[in-house]
Amino acid sequence: MLNILIIDDEADMRHLIEMYLGNSGFACFSAESGFEAYGILENNVMDLVIMDIMMPGEDGFEVCSQIRKKSNVPIIFLSAKGEEWDKVKALQIGGDDYIVKPFSPGELVARINAVLRRTGGLKSDMDSIRIGKVAIDMKARKVSVAGKHVTLTLKEYELLLFFIEHKNQALSREQLLEYIWGIDYTGSLRTVDTHIKTLRMKLGVGDYIQTVWGVGYKFEVPDE
Amino acid sequence: MLNILIIDDEADMRHLIEMYLGNSGFACFSAESGFEAYGILENNVMDLVIMDIMMPGEDGFEVCSQIRKKSNVPIIFLSAKGEEWDKVKALQIGGDDYIVKPFSPGELVARINAVLRRTGGLKSDMDSIRIGKVAIDMKARKVSVAGKHVTLTLKEYELLLFFIEHKNQALSREQLLEYIWGIDYTGSLRTVDTHIKTLRMKLGVGDYIQTVWGVGYKFEVPDE
DNA sequence: TGCAGATTTCAAGATCCTTTCACATTTATC
DNA sequence: GATAAATGTGAAAGGATCTTGAAATCTGCA
Numbered sequence: 001m002l003n004i005l006i007i008d009d010e011a012d013m014r015h016l017i018e019m020y021l022g023n024s025g026f027a028c029f030s031a032e033s034g035f036e037a038y039g040i041l042e043n044n045v046m047d048l049v050i051m052d053i054m055m056p057g058e059d060g061f062e063v064c065s066q067i068r069k070k071s072n073v074p075i076i077f078l079s080a081k082g083e084e085w086d087k088v089k090a091l092q093i094g095g096d097d098y099i100v101k102p103f104s105p106g107e108l109v110a111r112i113n114a115v116l117r118r119t120g121g122l123k124s125d126m127d128s129i130r131i132g133k134v135a136i137d138m139k140a141r142k143v144s145v146a147g148k149h150v151t152l153t154l155k156e157y158e159l160l161l162f163f164i165e166h167k168n169q170a171l172s173r174e175q176l177l178e179y180i181w182g183i184d185y186t187g188s189l190r191t192v193d194t195h196i197k198t199l200r201m202k203l204g205v206g207d208y209i210q211t212v213w214g215v216g217y218k219f220e221v222p223d224e
Numbered sequence: 225m226l227n228i229l230i231i232d233d234e235a236d237m238r239h240l241i242e243m244y245l246g247n248s249g250f251a252c253f254s255a256e257s258g259f260e261a262y263g264i265l266e267n268n269v270m271d272l273v274i275m276d277i278m279m280p281g282e283d284g285f286e287v288c289s290q291i292r293k294k295s296n297v298p299i300i301f302l303s304a305k306g307e308e309w310d311k312v313k314a315l316q317i318g319g320d321d322y323i324v325k326p327f328s329p330g331e332l333v334a335r336i337n338a339v340l341r342r343t344g345g346l347k348s349d350m351d352s353i354r355i356g357k358v359a360i361d362m363k364a365r366k367v368s369v370a371g372k373h374v375t376l377t378l379k380e381y382e383l384l385l386f387f388i389e390h391k392n393q394a395l396s397r398e399q400l401l402e403y404i405w406g407i408d409y410t411g412s413l414r415t416v417d418t419h420i421k422t423l424r425m426k427l428g429v430g431d432y433i434q435t436v437w438g439v440g441y442k443f444e445v446p447d448e
Numbered sequence: 449t450g451c452a453g454a455t456t457t458c459a460a461g462a463t464c465c466t467t468t469c470a471c472a473t474t475t476a477t478c
Numbered sequence: 479g480a481t482a483a484a485t486g487t488g489a490a491a492g493g494a495t496c497t498t499g500a501a502a503t504c505t506g507c508a
Binding site for chain 3: 411412419
């Protein structure tokens with residue numbers, strides 16, 4: 001699930017885009033001003049930003065340059081027909097594409113996919129995993145849940161990875177200890193419980209890690 | 225046995241599809257509205273959804289996006305010829321295929337199989353067992369009956385597995401205790417009865433576990 | 449060395465599972 | 479049918495397993 005941030009002062013337009021994108025399997029965040037957007041970007045991992053150019057207060061130009069100071073997230077600009085903006089300008093100020101209102105849902109999704117493909121946002125390498133709301137960047141050893149970064153300790157991270165490699169399998173404490181702590185671990189089985197506890201807490205709602213009574217634990221993937 | 229959910233406001237169409245699919249070995253569930261469908265999806269494991277696009281109230285578009293929030297179950301859309309929908313749109317909003325009414329039973333089944341193959345719904349690993357309406361995922365230690373998840377306790381699960389390994393054999397309480405509880409079990413024979421009781425209840429109708437008077441119990445497999 | 453964060457241990461409390469028991473019901477046998 | 483033996487069932491005691499918070503220990507690093 002990719003996260004898209006919509007920045008537009010008009011609530012109707014935000015909702016319309018949210019609906020379009022929601023139906024196409026994107027997770028939407030929205031902000032009615034640059035100020036609000038900065039807060040969202042601070043705490044969440046966005047895969048793409050869609051932003052109106054004409055906004056009261058900070059306009060798209062300024063917001064874009066603010067965002068660019070910290071992030072290379074792809075940005076698509078929206079503009080009403082007749083406004084004196086064109087694709088060249090959009091690209092000059094750091095945008096990635098440009099759509100003229102009104103647009104069809106299909107056009108929007110197509111543009112988004114094109115931009116993501118071009119900027120590498122649709123990476124299909126094995127260095128990142130997404131499962132439910134949990135995203136893992138293996139290269140950076142970084143984990144986010146529903147777009148929010150969470151910092152995991154070494155054991156928590158290894159546990160999570162092992163769970164995901166063996167998703168939907170009931171795993172005993174012995175198995176987990178053997179594979180993560182090593183064959184020569186001699187401590188208590190209860191150690192696993194404590195790490196499960198903290199990992200559950202950090203993964204938040206979702207009940208990814210389920211207790212299999214009398215057996216161990218299981219990472220259950222939503223749906224299927 | 226794969227479960228297919230049919231969502232269509234027209235009863236005739238639902239029945240027609242049910243008949244087609246029933247004859248091809250699918251188990252059908254049907255709903256006449258999105259609302260009804262959500263309830264079914266909540267409590268059952270569906271392998272595929274067939275949904276009309278044009279429905280009063282929530283249309284296929286909306287229902288699809290609701291379902292997509294929780295599940296990746298494959299969705300095939302139905303549309304009457306002439307409606308202004310095309311395959312591209314169906315796919316954009318999260319569908320997996322698209323069939324124009326009227327269609328033949330053969331076409332429907334072919335499309336279903338194609339989608340299931342594409343989405344990996346036709347997996348045939350040896351880690352799962354299907355017997356009658358009972359499906360067991362051994363790795364996940366998960367059991368479902370007629371598509372409904374049931375949670376078994378440790379002893380119930382082991383009993384069920386032992387029964388299935390020795391299906392159609394009359395097993396004495398002593399045997400069951402020896403193999404499941406262990407050779408050193410010293411408790412009452414009647415303990416088995418209680419677990420049989422709860423297991424029977426959880427497996428629901430079907431009379432899988434039969435009493436062999438004076439001997440013990442037997443897991444009888446319904447004729448395929 | 450001293451600190452901060454990570455890891456492990458521990459134990460009380462919560463939760464769930466198992467077993468037992470008493471009584472109801474069914475079945476076999478005379 | 480009557481009777482005894484075997485099985486079904488609900489409730490509740492008893493056990494085992496998890497969860498959780500806190501404290502102790504370890505580890506890497508300045």
